[in-house]
Amino acid sequence: MKILLLEDDPLLSKILTKHLSLTYEVTPVYDGHTALEKVENEKFNLLILDSNVPGLTGLDLIKELRSYNDTTPIIMITAYQDTLHLKKAFTHGCNDYIKKPFELDELDMRIDNITRTFNIEQNQLIDVGNEILFDALNNQVISKEEKTFSLAKKESELLNYLATNRSRTISKEELTQNLWTYETMPSDATLRVYIRNLRALIGKDSIETIRGMGYRLVS
Secondary structure, three states: OOEEEOOOOHHHHHHHHHHOOOEEEEEEEEEEEEHHHHHOOOOOEEEEEEOOOOOOOOHHHHHHHHHHOOOOOOEEEEEOOOOOHHHHHHOOOOOOHHHHHHHHHHHHHHHHHHHHHHHOOOEEEEEOOOOOOOOOEOOOOEEEOOOOEEEHHHHHHHHHHHOOOOOOOOOOHHHHHHHHHHHHOOOOOHHHHHHHHHHHHHHHOOOOEOOOEEEEOOO
């Protein structure tokens, strides 16, 4: 599932992107005009929009999208606590509403509700090369012979991160900072074990080691 995240607070955007990227393909943007441009040129399954951002606000963006019959489900994020703002959001066409501050679990539940309500297909398979498909939601890879192999949770998160960032080389530091907490960060040797396990399943040449820089999923 592809999600557009409009949030102008860099720290909150980073936290939300890191969390959501473990399960979904997330595109973060920081202003309404960029969000509108993205939606006009790409297909998203869900929009998560902060109401108060520079330029085109989240509310204005919803109104604009609905004016030309874009029915993409929208969750509005806001720091406003008044019911008037809530009423405006629903009047303009948002489908759900979450007030700051909020727990990540609450956001997850609201996304789950949206996917059920709108029957959004979450089980999208990602081609990771060598005619092998990756099912991120079920932590599995599927071979060209349609044999299914289960991944450990961290192996799945690692492959998903590489797959959703396949256009660039990902440093070891970026991987550990985004997939582990400070208290549970793995050693370089442990990270290499995860990479080796993934290569054994999807092909030894599928994940390239860029010496001194990191790893890259080969398209």
